[in-house]
Amino acid sequence: MIQALPLDVAQVRQHFPSLALEQNGQPVVYLDNPGGTQVTQECIAAITDYLTTANANTHGAFLTSARTDAFLTEAHAAMADLLHAADPREIVFGPNMTTLTFAMSRAIGRTLQPGDEIVVTALDHDANVAPWLMLAEDRGCVVQMAEVNTTNGTLDMDDLRAKITPRTKVVAVGYASNAVGTINDVAAIIGWAQHVGALTWIDAVQFAPHGPIDVQALGCDFLACSAYKFFGPHLGIVYGRLSLLESLQAYKVRPSDNEPPGKWETGTQNHECLAGLVGTLHYLEALGHNAQDGATSQFPMMTGRARSLHVAMAAIQAYEQTLARRLLAGLVGLPGVHIYGLTDEADLARRVPTVAITIDGHAPRALAEALGERGIFCWDGNYYAVTLMERLGLEQTGGALRIGLAHYNTASEVDRLLAALHEIVGG
Numbered sequence: 001m002i003q004a005l006p007l008d009v010a011q012v013r014q015h016f017p018s019l020a021l022e023q024n025g026q027p028v029v030y031l032d033n034p035g036g037t038q039v040t041q042e043c044i045a046a047i048t049d050y051l052t053t054a055n056a057n058t059h060g061a062f063l064t065s066a067r068t069d070a071f072l073t074e075a076h077a078a079m080a081d082l083l084h085a086a087d088p089r090e091i092v093f094g095p096n097m098t099t100l101t102f103a104m105s106r107a108i109g110r111t112l113q114p115g116d117e118i119v120v121t122a123l124d125h126d127a128n129v130a131p132w133l134m135l136a137e138d139r140g141c142v143v144q145m146a147e148v149n150t151t152n153g154t155l156d157m158d159d160l161r162a163k164i165t166p167r168t169k170v171v172a173v174g175y176a177s178n179a180v181g182t183i184n185d186v187a188a189i190i191g192w193a194q195h196v197g198a199l200t201w202i203d204a205v206q207f208a209p210h211g212p213i214d215v216q217a218l219g220c221d222f223l224a225c226s227a228y229k230f231f232g233p234h235l236g237i238v239y240g241r242l243s244l245l246e247s248l249q250a251y252k253v254r255p256s257d258n259e260p261p262g263k264w265e266t267g268t269q270n271h272e273c274l275a276g277l278v279g280t281l282h283y284l285e286a287l288g289h290n291a292q293d294g295a296t297s298q299f300p301m302m303t304g305r306a307r308s309l310h311v312a313m314a315a316i317q318a319y320e321q322t323l324a325r326r327l328l329a330g331l332v333g334l335p336g337v338h339i340y341g342l343t344d345e346a347d348l349a350r351r352v353p354t355v356a357i358t359i360d361g362h363a364p365r366a367l368a369e370a371l372g373e374r375g376i377f378c379w380d381g382n383y384y385a386v387t388l389m390e391r392l393g394l395e396q397t398g399g400a401l402r403i404g405l406a407h408y409n410t411a412s413e414v415d416r417l418l419a420a421l422h423e424i425v426g427g
């Protein structure tokens, strides 16, 4: 249970320049966060700083190259702290989660035999399904898909558990659903996978902006996320257990590093975005540092930056629960509304504040357009959670409207959304 910690939202908002954007004389409301969050001033400044003082390729015998090497070292160390990885070499950067998952799953595939099984879920974003389906096709493996409870958007844990057998070699599962917001009990799932000796690939893209992640406590083999979903620039990140990153054979060019993380970071990295990521992590570190009073019992296994980052994410999680409560309570009053996911007050800790709804008589796209005209940004469609949308019976009818809160959103923004929805549907 996350204890409530102070989060000064007015102060938080000062760090996000794009929150000042106006449409028709009114500030816009960013509720499109699951598709990508706004970035911090620290991120923007770090990108500018990198490009003006350090722009070069790596490992050269001159100033800007040495600075680039230093930026990249710092990016690995800071990201290891955010995920509480034991070693910065366990952090692999790449263009985005999808590309990294395709690349690294192929390397894992070299260890698989025909008939080996891979478990995926019907709740996941396709970036954690399609790479495994295609790998299975290439290697003659069998894919088992764990089902969802369509009544509340949770994983069918009995089905998942039954599908993890001694034949299972990989379990690929999301930390939180990018469509309906459910947080999965990944610790339990990792335990089941470990019991049969299967590798675990956790898609934490949707969870990362909403709560603390501790890969050591989880015991996962791989965990992927994307910086642009947690207030940073467009790049992807994979944590991998060091022994696996060392032993698995990467698809790479011959002269490049043979050691992790270099052997997995193919080609030239997006140096300016890595600098920007460090900027965002500075922001989060300071947020956690300021919130640490009264939180001294939290994260006793961590020190320094790792602890501050985790305190920040716990403060964000606690604050977002208050927003989610307000949003869900307000949505229930809309005529003809259907909420796909956990809605009970008691379940707030089991979901991130990403809420999918439909409203009878209104296509999701039309709702998103009407909100967009009012300066309120929401996504509609399936957001690549294709199997879930099929199971919910929404795939043929435009999916759902997705309202995705982040820690820079406010209660008054939630109220503005609710008032706009009432106006649109005439409630």
Ligand SMILES: Cc1ncc(COP(=O)(O)O)c(C=O)c1O
Pocket: 034, 035, 095, 096, 097, 098, 099, 125, 127, 128, 174, 176, 177, 178, 203, 204, 205, 206, 225, 226, 235, 236
């Ligand atoms: C849960 C989840 N997984 C994976 C992805 C893909 O991430 P990326 O855009 O970094 O490839 C997304 C993006 O929306 C997502 O929400």
